[in-house]
Amino acid sequence: MTELTSTSPSQEDGHENTPAKLGHSPVAPIPHRLRVTDTDPKAARRAERQVASMFTLSMVFIILAVIAYATIDKFATIYIPVLGEVGTSNVVLGLTFGIAVFLIGAGAIQWAKKLMPDVEVVQERHDMVSEKSDDQLAAAQYERGKDESGFARYKLIRRSLLGALALFPIPLVVVLRDLWITPADSPSPTEILSETLWTSGKRIVSDGTYVPVRPEDLPVGGLVSALPEGIMEVQEEEHNMNARGKATIILVRMDPDQIRSQQGEGWDYNGILAYSKICTHVGCPIALYEQRTHHLLCPCHQSTFDLADSGAVIFGPAARNMPQLPISVDEEGYLIATQDFAQPVGPSFWERDRT
Amino acid sequence: MSTTADHPVEKIGEASAQYVDERLGSNKFLGRNLGKVFPDHWSFMLGEIALYSFIIVLLTGTFLTFFYNPSMVEVIYNGSYVPLKGVQMSEAYASSLNISFEVRGGLLIRQMHHWSALIFVAAMAVHMFRVFFTGAFRKPREFNWLVGVGLTALALGAGFTGYSLPDDLLSGTGLQIIRGILQSIPLVGTWAAFLVFGGEFPGTDIIPRLYAAHILLIPGILLALISVHLMMVWTQKHTQFPGPGRTNDNVVGYPLLPVYMAKAGGFFFIVFGIIALIGGLVTVNPIWIFGPYTPDQVSAGTQPDWYIGWLDGALRLMPNWENVIAGFTISWNVLIPSVIIPGILFTGLALYPFLEAWASGDKREHNLLERPRNAPVRTGIGVAAIVFYGILWIGGGNDVIATTFNLSFNALSWTLRITLIIGPPIAFLITKRICLGLQRKDREKLLHGYESGRVLRLPHGEFIEVHQPLNYKELAVISAKEDLAVLPAPEKTDADGVRNPTYRVDQLRHKLSSWFLRDNITRPTDAEIEAGQAHASHTAALEAPLNEYELQDEDPVGHGGVLHHPGMPMTNQEQIDQRQ
Secondary structure: OOEEEOOOOOOOOOOOOOOOOOOOEEEOOOOOOOOHHHHOHHHHHHHHHHHHHHHHHHHHHHHHHHHHHHHOOOOOEEEEOOOEEEEHHHHHHHHHHHHHHHHHHHHHHHHHHHOOOOOOEEEEOOOOOOOHHHHHHHHHHHHHHHHHHOOOOOHHHHHHHHHHHHHOOHHHHHHHHHHOOOOOOOOOHHHHHHOOOOOOOOEEEEOOOOOEOOHHHOOOOOEEEEEEOOHHHHHHHHOOOHHHHHHOEEEEEOOHHHOOEOOOOOOOEOOEEEEEOEOOOOOOEOOEEEOOOOEEEOOOOOOEEEOOEOOEEEEOOOOOOOOEEOEEEOOOOOEEEOOOOOOOOOOOOOOHHHO | OOOOOOOHHHHHHHHHHHHHHHHHOHHHHHHHHOOOEEOOOHHHHHHHHHHHHHHHHHHHHHHHHOOOOOOOOEEEOOOOOHHHOOOEEEHHHHHHHHHHHOOOOHHHHHHHHHHHHHHHHHHHHHHHHHHHHOOOOOOOOHHHHHHHHHHHHHHHHHHHHHHHOOOEHHHHHHHHHHHHHHHHOOOOHHHHHHHHOOOOOOOOOHHHHHHHHHHHHHHHHHHHHHHHHHHHHHHHOOOEOOOOOOOOOEEEEEEHHHHHHHHHHHHHHHHHHHHHHHHHHOOOOOHHHHOEOOOOOOOOOOOOOHHHHHHHHHHHHOOOOOEEEOOEEEOHHHHHHHHHHHHHHHHHHHHHHHHHHHHHOOOOOOOEOOOHHHOHHHHHHHHHHHHHHHHHHHHOOHHHHHHHOOOOHHHHHHHHHHHHHHHHHHHHHHHHHHHHHHHHHHHHHHHHOEEEEEEEEOOOOOEEEEEEOOOHHHHHHHOOOOOOOOOOOOOOEOOOOOEOOOHHHHHHHHHHHHHHHOOOOOOOOHHHHHHHHHHHHHHHHHHHHHHHHHHOOOOOOOOOOOOOOOOOOOOHHHHHHHHO
16 A cells, blocks of 8 residues: 655745645655566667667668668659658758668667666755855855955945946947848839839739830730839849849739729729739739739738729738829830829838838 | 866867966856756656757757758750659759659658658647646746747748648648638738739749748848747746755756766757658658649648648638628638637737736745646646647648548538637536546545555544555655635725726626636645644554564665665765665
8 A cells, every 4th residue: 555645744945724744745665576587687788689670670671771872873853652742862861861860869769778787776866055154154155255345335336337228239230220221212112112113104914024015915804914114224233133022013904894993093004903913911923814804813811803893802811902093004005104103012011100 | 177187088078178268267167066966857858859859859950951942934844753754844843853753862851851840840749748737838938838839830930831831732732821821811811812822823933032031031030039948947946846955945856967968968869860760760751752842733631731720720620711801801801710719819818828827816936836736727728729739730631531430421420619719618517527526535544644545443443544654755746735715805995995907807806716716626734734744654654563464675765766864865965876
């Protein structure tokens, strides 16, 4: 029969409702059962052989891995059911190296489980709290330091030191300002976010081919990703894709009767509408368009916009209409923008509505 | 050091140990610690998996840095992957393709790096569940819980900065979302975004900056915190589950040398081997399929790595609230899911041990783990948090779920939104009830033993159901339950009519304490347990004559485990001696 012991409650450092020490420490013999390898020398020798074979096999697989590295052509592929057509080198290296390393572990654990003693041992714990004498020693050392330095007496030194320590990190933060290097006359972030490459008369070119788009290129129900003419030159010059990230648009064409509203009077051209491609939620480019319902769906967070109704949000986390770009055609019959976007494109920002 | 070495290698070892000891005094440490006992339980491996996968991340990541080029300069790809030949892309993406196709073993190392990172975060999460549900965070281990919360946050950062580096279409889209999130922060957000990206998105600075964070800043802090984490475990000694012979004041388990070293060391190789096998067999993040990043393209079904999924899900499920106040825009639809909710979750995690200690008034050291059922409110809170997280995580895949199962994603999103609000409280209530039910069952067992299900007719005609006493293991586990009393309600005024200045705080504390503890089922006293078990033994004994024949071959103690008796080995040395 197990005996249960309780340590006597003391009120020393615990709450008044609880004994200071955990009581009810269950005391009973630690269970132990002999293993086959403890009683049968044959079984023990068998376990010894198992462990040694695993270590030996590991060596074999390491050698195989090195051979595979040296001999398998890196472009060779192999068909493996379930995995499909995969790179031979990758699969063989992974298999040989993985098995080799696994076997070291399996051998070590088999050794521990079968041959090393499995009798659990007991060690005492002690509370983390220091002895009273150590507390006093620490306190005495502190007092000595305070006294010898005169930290308590020299008020002026103390205050000026605290002030100096408080100020010294400031330059370390201030230098972070030039994470964005701006010339003296640089526009503010708000201005930058509010302007795109689109200007009155700028031709619309299709993405990929960079050929100007004519209205007849676009069938009813069709969608084209497009950019302002000259985008590649700007990219070359600026060595980045910032302009592309803002100016990218989609052109959709629908039956003019189906357009219920627009963001400006006559901003379409014969049923062709241009909208920013950048989602007003957090800025994913959108091109999932359902021509029957005129719905535009963002693949990132599923905001849904109705392009026949001013690009209004009809579902999802976006809060703002997709900005519309007013378009027309020039004298040669190519689609052009008639002005820049009337509002900043892309995700909202703090100063957005002050522009 | 006494000379016990007889093998030449041992002689060298002894001389080396001596040499080092004369300079560092290391033998004192070894003598004290090589026999250090670690308790054994399968759930203690979870932290080990996290540690080992982190080591593998470091090893494989170092290899990748030899080939990866963190530059956003545009180049024309001319490598061996035919579909992208002649395509304009950043050097970062081109070098990632080279690692995957040109460098032999490069793809294996890249996939091992990615897989071990995924496993690292997963193991951390499950390890944290274990620590939470067993109350291992209680005094004296609150600091280590805090370090663990920090490690979790850093691991998310390490993962995110890492999968952004290849500069493929998927990772660039992730960065675009980060830009949107930064911009949603009131007052400083716009500037923060411009500083982080070195100007407008995408710019050309972000990849080198993420690289610095990913290979130096974050892993440096991770490594330092992991060291602190382990040193605290070492100093405070590992917690253990209740069981025979295990008390709050001892550690029962295997010594570091040799058993624990072999098991833990071996387990490192097991984890390493499995990650190498997965890296060789299972494709992860096939960046060559996604193509290079441009800010005007995206692919459908974009999913981040699993541990970021819950944040993406929060972004998806959030209603589209936005306000303009005094001309300034506040995008609640972005701010709440991506800044406020994670902020609350991590703050709550960090504060939890202190809140619970305050509510329970318990200031003792706890080295014996608590069974989840014995802390029903804590277990309920944990399950509610997991449900909350889980719904967000499912939300992160709502498009995939909707298309796979042919559901309307609008309906799915609404279902998830509602479940997100009502799911956690329901989960809390159900969990708490299950815990209390299990506590009742435990009390029942302590007072009456097992119901054997066998009905016995006694010689004088009475029918009884035979109850059997608990075996000593289960008795030790169940009887380790600890009851805490609810903190008393404070008085508004003292005996002299003076107002209690801390009344409000005390009242709150009392209520919290009551909520936490009041429903617990009291553990019987030791005397009651002994009486109950004795009674169970008595009824079981009535049945004994019937079982005599069947039982004669069985071990007299029964129920898994041989009790120690004279002549059986109890110490390692005795056991080894006996075998030889």
